[in-house]
Amino acid sequence: MIEIRPANERGKANFGWLDSKHTFSFGSYYDPKHMGYSALRVINDDTVLPSQGFGTHGHKDMEIISFVTQGVIEHKDSMGNVQTLPKGEFQLMSAGKGVTHSEYNASSTDVLKFLQIWIEPDSTGGTPGYQQKDFGQQQGLTTVITPTGENGTLKIKQxxxxxxxxxxxxxxxxVSNADNRKLYIHIVDGQLQLEGHTLTNGDGVKIADMSQLDLINNSEQSLVALVFDLP
Structure with missing residues (x-):
């Protein structure tokens, strides 16, 4: 099964300082056909104006991933973390029993673009946690987040x-896929050929009941994507 989620059909929200595209239902955008996929609940494609951002707000029982595609995030949270997150790095915040944080565009002149991703945890409560790492840009597939934190990956509660x-x-x-697993691929930048389909920036695809896939870049530019292996 392959189901394409076209970028131009995503939900939209524009608050002036923030322009956001929602792959799944979020905030004022609601579509019962797009409530998430397996444990993957949110992929928001956010553009934030210079020196603007999300003031202090709270989360509970959610695994929150940020991936910057342009600019730098300035992050502060109730765990005492004060960090900057540049392009290409991954941040994983486990909200656990509750955490507050703020996220701002660290630049006074340039826009910030990043993906905000929520994955529902397989256990609730617990102490909140913060992780951040740059995995480089090695060609091919590089695992960055796992349930065990093995091989230097970030550890997720799912x-x-x-x-x-x-x-x-x-x-x-x-790419191989176990029979009882689901895959979701989100195109960050570039063009991907998949089983006769052409996917471009912001497109996503749900995949199930397919044991082997060939992810092909036939274009003249490089491709960046995120691949989610889900229960």
Whole structure:
């Protein structure tokens, strides 16, 4: 099963300082056909004006991932973390029994673009946690988030993994999928050929009941995507 989620059909929200595209229902955007996929609940594609951002607000029982595609996030939270998150780095905040944080565009001149991703945890409560890491831009598939934190990955409270995919022009990557698992692929930048479909910036695809896939970049530019392996 392959189900495409076209970028131009996503929900939209514009508050002046924030322009956001919602892959799944979020805030004032509600579509019962797009409530998430497995444990993947939110993918928001956010553009934030210079020196603007999200004031202090709270979360509970959610695994929150940020991936910057342009600019730098200035992050502060109730755990005492004061961090900057530049382009290409992954941040994973486990909200647990409750956490507050703020996120701002660290630049006074340039826009910030990032993906805000929520994955529902497989256990609730617990002590909140914060993790951040740059995994580089190695060609092919690089696992960045796992349930165990193995091999230097960030550790998530869910039986899910997240991988980054970098493909140079004219290259491809084979991906295997267990029978009882689901995959979701989100295109960050570039063009992907998948089973006769062409996916571009902001597009997503739900995948189930397919044991082997070839992810192909036939374009003349490099490809960046995120691959979610879900229960």
């Amino acid at each position: 039986q899910a993994t997240v991988s980054q995919l970098y493909l140079n022009a004219g290259t491809q990557q084979a």
